Amino acid sequence: MAQIFLALLHHPVVDRNGRVITSAITSLDLHDLARSSRTYGVRAFYVVHPVAEQREFARSVIDHWRVGYGRAFDSRRLEALDLIEITADLDAAVTAAERVAGRRPTIIHTSAREAQGVSFAAMRERLSEHDTAPALILLGTGFGLASSARARADLALEAIRGAGDYNHLSVRAAASIILDRLRGL
Amino acid sequence: MAQIFLALLHHPVVDRNGRVITSAITSLDLHDLARSSRTYGVRAFYVVHPVAEQREFARSVIDHWRVGYGRAFDSRRLEALDLIEITADLDAAVTAAERVAGRRPTIIHTSAREAQGVSFAAMRERLSEHDTAPALILLGTGFGLASSARARADLALEAIRGAGDYNHLSVRAAASIILDRLRGL
Numbered sequence: 001m002a003q004i005f006l007a008l009l010h011h012p013v014v015d016r017n018g019r020v021i022t023s024a025i026t027s028l029d030l031h032d033l034a035r036s037s038r039t040y041g042v043r044a045f046y047v048v049h050p051v052a053e054q055r056e057f058a059r060s061v062i063d064h065w066r067v068g069y070g071r072a073f074d075s076r077r078l079e080a081l082d083l084i085e086i087t088a089d090l091d092a093a094v095t096a097a098e099r100v101a102g103r104r105p106t107i108i109h110t111s112a113r114e115a116q117g118v119s120f121a122a123m124r125e126r127l128s129e130h131d132t133a134p135a136l137i138l139l140g141t142g143f144g145l146a147s148s149a150r151a152r153a154d155l156a157l158e159a160i161r162g163a164g165d166y167n168h169l170s171v172r173a174a175a176s177i178i179l180d181r182l183r184g185l
Numbered sequence: 186m187a188q189i190f191l192a193l194l195h196h197p198v199v200d201r202n203g204r205v206i207t208s209a210i211t212s213l214d215l216h217d218l219a220r221s222s223r224t225y226g227v228r229a230f231y232v233v234h235p236v237a238e239q240r241e242f243a244r245s246v247i248d249h250w251r252v253g254y255g256r257a258f259d260s261r262r263l264e265a266l267d268l269i270e271i272t273a274d275l276d277a278a279v280t281a282a283e284r285v286a287g288r289r290p291t292i293i294h295t296s297a298r299e300a301q302g303v304s305f306a307a308m309r310e311r312l313s314e315h316d317t318a319p320a321l322i323l324l325g326t327g328f329g330l331a332s333s334a335r336a337r338a339d340l341a342l343e344a345i346r347g348a349g350d351y352n353h354l355s356v357r358a359a360a361s362i363i364l365d366r367l368r369g370l
Contacts, residue, residue: 016259028213032355041348074201076353161370163226168261170217173361176354177369180362185346 002132004182005097005105006037006175007046007090008139010054012146023142025054027061032172033139034080040179043134044100045083046093055086090138090152097136105136109153110178111144112167117158120181127182139175187317189367190282190290191222191360192231192275193324195239197331208327210239212246217357218324219265225364228319229285230268231278240271275323275337282321290321294338295363296329297352302343305366312367324360 008029011022030047037045047058062084064070065077087093097105108123118126126132137157138149150156160167160177169177193214196207215232222230232243247269249255250262272278282290293308303311311317322342323334335341345352345362354362 028355032358035353035355036358038351039345039347039349039354076351079351080353160224160365162224162364163368163370164224166223166261166264168220168265169224169361170213170220170357172355172357173217173221176358177361177365179347180345180365181369183348184362184366185348 002127002129003043003101003134004041004127004179005044005046005093005134005136006033006042006139007048007093007136008033008141008171009090009145009149010049010141012148013140013142014144014146016143018143020146020148021142022050025049025058026141029141029172030058030061030081030084031077033175034083036176036179037083038080040183042083042179044085044097046096047084047086048088048090048093049086050088055088058084058086090149094136097134101134103133105134106155107153108135108137109145109150109156110137110139110174111150111156112159112169112174113144114156114159117156119158123157124182137178139171141171187312187314188228188286188319189226189312189364190229190231190278190319190321191218191227191324192233192278192321193218193326193356194275194330194334195234195326197333198325198327199329199331201328203328205331205333206327207235210234210243211326214326214357215243215246215266215269216262218360219268221361221364222268223265225368227268227364229270229282231281232269232271233273233275233278234271235273240273243269243271275334279321282319286319288318290319291340292338293320293322294330294335294341295322295324295359296335296341297344297354297359298329299341299344302341304343308342309367322363324356326356
């Protein structure tokens with residue numbers, strides 16, 4: 001079974017008008033995605049931000065649960081947050097995943113606007129096969145990944161579809177649904 | 186197809202030691218669950234809290250997006266938040282759902298610790314049938330619903346299973362996965 005890695009990108013992402021921006025880190029994204037990652041056997045979760053102060057902020061969120069009060073309060077938080085690695089860009093995340101897996105990961109784009117894309121069933125099948133390359137799943141904050149992030153990916157996953165035309169899931173909800181569709185029992 | 190309602194309970198829920206508590210409202214729960222509800226065709230999303238000041242807080246979160254700046258910023262937020270109804274207890278949520286659906290809803294308990302429970306496949310099938318009673322799905326904040334909430338339910342849904350023993354999903358992640366399993370395409 002292929003190893004799965006997640007990368008949460010804060011740049012390049014778009015705002016509601018499609019402009020490329022750098023978004024701020026949301027601490028609950030770190031918690032929720034780490035807990036979903038741990039639940040679904042994700043090997044490492046990369047929090048990617050180009051600004052050093054934002055990376056420091058992410059570290060402080062994790063450290064709160066690693067030492068002192070937070071650790072005593074709930075050790076299962078730490079078990080999840082230990083999956084997080086903070087990097088400055090996507091290249092560093094790819095390199096880190098390759099070091100862990102011993103093989104370059106297939107970079108997989110996700111978007112609520114993806115019209116084509118590999119189906120979840122096909123991707124699940126592919127990732128369950130023996131000797132498949134590891135997968136690095138890209139998630140966008142803000143209003144989603146910019147097209148320049150799409151260009152870095154080897155393939156794209158189909159958009160999540162619900163019951164109608166509205167699909168503005170939070171990245172926390174989307175990530176958990178993607179993992180459940182790919183690895184849930 | 187049966188209508189689905191969600192109810193997010195802040196009491197009676199348990200803390201990490203299993204003690205019955207009343208948890209505080211998290212504004213991101215309102216946003217995430219409303220967006221997931223809108224995506225999956227949920228008819229109404231009840232935010233249930235016994236404390237009047239907390240219900241006021243929930244109203245202020247919604248009003249921020251209903252008027253002025255928030256509305257101009259992103260109208261799709263409002264489209265989701267409009268699904269929210271704030272109630273003081275579960276009875277009021279059941280009554281409200283019954284008024285909308287014209288029929289008493291089946292109350293469905295959810296828990297990460299549920300060992301028995303109706304399978305997601307069976308529940309999906311049941312909810313897709315013609316003339317099935319509407320479903321009111323109970324979600325617990327904190328470390329989950331207390332047993333007295335379980336006692337109010339007509340049936341329980343099986344726990345979400347990931348890839349191993351760890352299952353400490355956020356209520357935001359769990360709710361989205363539950364809706365996707367019951368209604369996703």
